[in-house]
Amino acid sequence: MIKSSRRAPFRTVAEKMEILAEYEAAPRGAKGEVARRHNLGSSTIGRWAYARDHDEFGPGLKGNRSRYGRSAMTPNRQSAEIAKLRRELAKAQADREVLNAALESMGKAHALLEKLAESAEPEPLNDSFGTTQSPNSSPPE
Template sequence: MTRSTGKVPFRTLEQKLAILEIYEAAPRGQKGAVLREYGVSANAIGNWAYARDHDEFAATPTGKKSSRTGAMTPKRQSAEIVRLRRELAKAQADQEVLKAALESAGKVHALLEKLAESAEPVPLQTLSEKEQSKGSSPTE
């Protein structure tokens, strides 16, 4: 029996993906043999599969992420840039629509002011005055 040194063997990203592919292709009951052959734990296989499926392998040879928190992979960073550019374009289009609407509202306001100034004020008649004017016709 071989003793473990406690060190995790250095594996490149390609090696990890190859082992993962072999593990996933192994029939049920043979997966443990693949793990023992390559000296990999089931937990490591699960982590590699998750990282592959969620595009979380970094651009380092081992595929490990940087220890810096918040570090983004180039692919995620590009996707974020595309999303932000799309959001900016939508906001700019909305701003143009709002500017046009505000300009139109200003023109309507000016037009209504001109109409109000040029119109002669019509005196308001009460209901009784209207009835009296109907009752007294010039032909009577």
């Protein structure tokens, strides 16, 4: 295969976004016609869509990411981020419910053990002489 010496024309981010919007709005059978009209391959359009969705087209004129701060999110990237955060929130809420149930069970078990400890009477101590004495009394002298 012979490579062409002709370079692809430079396109700004705005032009790329316009072509992507036109390509995505085209019906299923007309997408190839849009790509041919702009002299593009489907892989190029795919790379542009990936870059757009992964926030690689920043606010700069040439499409480079901003070095300082976060660049603006595209709608598709923002939707993906929202979906991810909703999944994380649902998981955290489920974990919290499990922990609350476990904490409630532990509280009930603690209360039951306290009642058992209060109701249990200490057994009297036997000394070596065969007499019984309470645990609080002192031994005979």
